[in-house]
Amino acid sequence: MKTAIVFSGSLQSIIRQAAELNGYISRNLSYTEEMEAWIVSAQEIDVKTIGFSHQITCVKLARVRTNHVAEEYLEAITKIYECTKPQILVFGSDWFASSLAVRTAYRLKGASCIGVKSSQDDDGCLLVEKAVYSNHLTAKLRIRSSPFCLSIAKGFKEKPELAAEPPEVERFALGSSLRTDWLLGYRCEQTETPEGLTTAKIVIAVGKGVGSKEQIPLLEELTKHLGGELGASRPVVMNAWLGMDRLIGASGSILSPEVCIVIGASGAAAFTVGIEKSKLIVAVNHDEKAPIFKMADVAICVDYQEFVDELIKRLHAE
Ligand SMILES: Cc1cc2nc3c(=O)[nH]c(=O)nc-3n(C[C@H](O)[C@H](O)[C@H](O)COP(=O)(O)OP(=O)(O)OC[C@H]3O[C@@H](n4cnc5c(N)ncnc54)[C@H](O)[C@@H]3O)c2cc1C
Known part of the structure; x- marks a missing residue:
């Protein structure tokens, strides 16, 4: 199956997502035939600052106008999807990435699952495992409608084999006509010791x-x-x-x-x-x-x- 790993948000979030997503890839995605990374952010991202798993062969970069309007991300993700049509889209574990996984699946008429611990090809369907009932049980689910949009569970830390050279980069021009002028301003509250x-x-x-x-x-x-x-x-x-x-x-x-x-x-x-x-x-x-x-x-x-x-x-x- 062809897979896209979707990185979203600020540079800081993307670096955090990369650590977890690379861990997920090394444990779970051996069955994928082709894997690329999509980076959607309002910031100019230098791909050299992000360590990519050696399985990622190509990076697609799309620049949105603000980091705070999910609709812009969804538009970017669906546009990239139309060009490459992967069967699996894997998002990070944070709440923003999880919400994008669900909303992307809805837009693309696929299926979504959040908090995924493992995923496995099952004859065109995807078998996923996730914790349910406040972590008392692990459920195994078969999801049928492609594209499968997954957000991963927290805590993947395995250090994968990283690509020696950054993969080939392709830039996506979005030319969005979405209105974002309803967002009058925003303020980021810094927590004292978030890490x-x-x-x-x-x-x-x-x-x-x-x-x-x-x-x-x-x-x-x-x-x-x-x-x-x-x-x-x-x-x-x-x-x-x-x-x-x-x-x-x-x-x-x-x-x-x-x-x-x-x-x-x-x-x-x-x-x-x-x-x-x-x-x-x-x-x-x-x-x-x-x-x-x-x-x-x-x-x-x-x-x-x-x-x-x-x-x-x-x-x-x-
Ligand atoms: C969807 C979902 C997600 C959740 N996510 C989380 C989560 O991320 N993190 C989380 O923590 N919970 C989460 N919960 C809640 C979780 O199920 C428990 O309710 C919660 O963890 C209980 O917290 P507690 O142990 O502090 O309180 P309690 O269960 O009330 O335990 C208090 C303990 O303190 C002991 N105690 C009381 N007084 C003293 C004393 N003087 N000296 C020594 N011991 C004393 C008691 O014997 C008791 O064992 C979630 C629940 C749901 C449904």
């Missing part, structure tokens, strides 16, 4: 069991002492005890730190998918039956306050 959590070696992951927002400064102090990053389960961010960029799990970040200390989280599947790749998991919970203990390397069954106070005391003593 810190996913690259940290030590993570403290706090759950609803920590009790209230007032407890967070103490946990931040502990995290600072350990030189790590603070992450959280969904109730913690939904209650605004911490920012959304701290969310760990199926709806947030997938982490693989050296050490993850889980404090006051029960161990729901949608949360643990975000920490299961940690090298060492330490769980602190006052309920000896908490599911988190089943996956923990070290299980500490106490009131978390006791654990935190003792740890801070020992760290101060060092």
